[in-house]
Amino acid sequence: IPPGRAEPVTTPEVERLLDCMKWDANGLVVAIAQHVDTGAVLMQGFADRDAVSATLASRRATFFSRSRQCLWTKGETSANFIHVVDVFLDCDRDSVIYLGSPDGPTCHTGEETCYFIRADDVVSGGLQYAKENKLQVLTSLYSLEKVIRNRAEEGETAVVAAGKTPPAKPSWTRKLLSNPELLCAKVREEADELCRTLEESEGKDRVASEMADLLYHSMVLLSLQGVTLEDVAKVLRGRFPLSGIEEKNSREGTS
């Protein structure tokens, strides 16, 4: 048994949880590992009773391998554990989410998540094309972050490869990335515009629009300094007691 493999530990209370879950004919439920800060679905496996109790006891995402017919803890060989903050069951209790923080890339290919094959890419260009394209599943804010990062990398390429003519009309993002003074002026301006939506009761659409402006410009500033939204979400998770029992206790606290 690899030293990193978590052990199932149960108490009568944990048995009560396991007894209320709906196990399939093979004694399994679907188990989804999700990144607590970014929301990325990292991987999907299956869990038996031992995998769920091992996860709860160790707070490391643990699954049942259908191919090897045994328990395995994500990271037991790679040391890239997924530290589980919370576990949720779905309404009919045949599916669980392990909400956690990964030590490193989850996929054995080195990708952040296992979901990097885009169906439309397979349809248009075939499996090999889609695999090489490695387009990770990303939700809106993280897609925007990637768009900004792409612009930054194009900028670097343009500088390094002097022979390559830069695009005729630089994008607004590239302009901001290359002009810190303009960028800071915009961040301050957008914060001011967001405040004025409240001060002048400009309505919900304007609030959402100005917050989008502020977020976008702030994210360009983050990107320029090599900081990610994930870093920021992690800071906030450390500051606020964000889930479960802690959240309730905090309602008597000072946050």
Add this chain to the structure above:
Amino acid sequence: IPPGRAEPVTTPEVERLLDCMKWDANGLVVAIAQHVDTGAVLMQGFADRDAVSATLASRRATFFSRSRQCLWTKGETSANFIHVVDVFLDCDRDSVIYLGSPDGPTCHTGEETCYFIRADDVVSGGLQYAKENKLQVLTSLYSLEKVIRNRAEEGETAVVAAGKTPPAKPSWTRKLLSNPELLCAKVREEADELCRTLEESEGKDRVASEMADLLYHSMVLLSLQGVTLEDVAKVLRGRFPLSGIEEKNSREGTS
């Protein structure tokens, strides 16, 4: 057949995609519906070849019901469809994510997502307690949003129920919620502090910390005006071509 049920439509290219997927003994893969803006895992079901091709053709999340042994489109009876923006396969192609935008609550119980039974709540208080607690799975930023909303609701309760003595020491969040001038001053100040991390090269930790300050205070301002991070993410998704082919084309564009 319900009128809202999507129909499987294939082309040779779609067949090529279906042929490269790894179907289990029952001809199924796990299918996870995820909210494109918030990242919330909405529900998990299964998909056969018809369900995947119906989803791709209709762009509405469609599953194979194991209990009824038939195709079903989420929303075919409730009209709460999940409009699919993108579909991803995992590395071994036996699991798909339908990344989409739901018309309303996904769970038949009226909850936003099906994952509202917290395992630790079942362990500590039993299934009934956990079900009534309805603690939805939430990632960091959305947990913080909920903490802020809870503070706002406490404030309202305190005003309405005049008999109830308010907490001795109001939290910082409640203070901000009750003082728009202070709140706007803080948003402007935090934007300024974020800019100074760049202007004075204060280092990554300070950048993340100041962005966390700015985000938190902006979210209080949003909450006060009934606007959510989801609204903001949706605005950004509308502005930026955020995924797949559009994202690539946009690299020659103006964003």
